[in-house]
Amino acid sequence: MEDSDAVPVHVAIIMDGNGRWAKQRGLPRTAGHKEGVKTVKRITKCAANAGVRYLTLYAFSTENWKRSREEVDFLFHLFVEAINGYIGELKENGVRLNFIGDFGPLPYFLKKAMEISKRETKNGKKMMLNIALNYGGRREIIQAVKEICKEKNSSKDINEEMLKQFLYTKDMPDPDMIVRTSGEKRLSNFLLYQSSYSELFFTDTLWPDFSEEEFLAILKEFSSRKRRFGKA
Numbered sequence: 001m002e003d004s005d006a007v008p009v010h011v012a013i014i015m016d017g018n019g020r021w022a023k024q025r026g027l028p029r030t031a032g033h034k035e036g037v038k039t040v041k042r043i044t045k046c047a048a049n050a051g052v053r054y055l056t057l058y059a060f061s062t063e064n065w066k067r068s069r070e071e072v073d074f075l076f077h078l079f080v081e082a083i084n085g086y087i088g089e090l091k092e093n094g095v096r097l098n099f100i101g102d103f104g105p106l107p108y109f110l111k112k113a114m115e116i117s118k119r120e121t122k123n124g125k126k127m128m129l130n131i132a133l134n135y136g137g138r139r140e141i142i143q144a145v146k147e148i149c150k151e152k153n154s155s156k157d158i159n160e161e162m163l164k165q166f167l168y169t170k171d172m173p174d175p176d177m178i179v180r181t182s183g184e185k186r187l188s189n190f191l192l193y194q195s196s197y198s199e200l201f202f203t204d205t206l207w208p209d210f211s212e213e214e215f216l217a218i219l220k221e222f223s224s225r226k227r228r229f230g231k232a
């Protein structure tokens with residue numbers, strides 16, 4: 001099978017448009033986030049069944065602290081509720097939960113739920129669901145550089161593969177594709193180092209409305225794209 005025919009091994013998604021979805025309905029932004037959790041469950045199941053091995057979802061960026069205190073607090077509590085109510089289904093579907101980001105500033109109750117859910121789902125073999133929480137691509141790179149400075153004596157040791165081992169995504173392949181919903185066409189600090197050869201997909205659909213059908217259509221389009229990685 002040609003490389004281009006394959007199902008992507010690693011799919012990353014910038015889940016955007018929850019606030020606008022709610023606004024369109026005259027609801028508070030928080031209602032959009034709640035609805036967005038349902039989409040997470042649908043798309044996770046669909047991706048695992050389609051043969052995707054790693055699904056990385058951008059849930060909270062290092063810049064999202066700029067939102068109102070109420071919205072940030074709501075999100076953290078929603079994450080805990082979503083994680084706790086989701087462990088059983090993840091186990092049933094063979095999905096292993098993992099988190100990437102700078103967890104230090106997150107509240108203790110959320111860190112605890114993250115830890116427990118990781119442990120509970122650690123035997124999932126079908127797919128890894130990777131949630132980016134307080135994630136920032138620049139912060140990830142800076143953190144890696146700091147660690148490297150502490151551990152290595154010589155710049156001779158530094159190369160691409162070695163640097164990768166200091167990122168949150170160590171041991172994972174780079175994302176083959178990145179999808180962003182809601183019509184925005186930017187990465188917003190997502191997977192900056194890892195996305196160098198990712199295929200990019202943008203849809204106007206708001207995250208709460210994003211369906212399995214549309215996701216499968218994007219996977220199909222991926223299979224028709226020709227990836228060259230610099231070759232002629």
Ligand code: IPE
Nearest residue numbers: 015016017018019020021059
């Ligand atoms: C994405 O939806 C969810 C998070 C960033 C947590 P938004 O909340 O950014 O929704 P819009 O972009 O305001 O519509």
Ligand code: IPE
Nearest residue numbers: 014015016058059060061188
């Ligand atoms: C990106 O969405 C972050 C997440 C989806 C978690 P934002 O809504 O925060 O991005 P900007 O501010 O529109 O670039």
Ligand code: MG
Nearest residue numbers: 016017018019
């Ligand atoms: Mg947004």
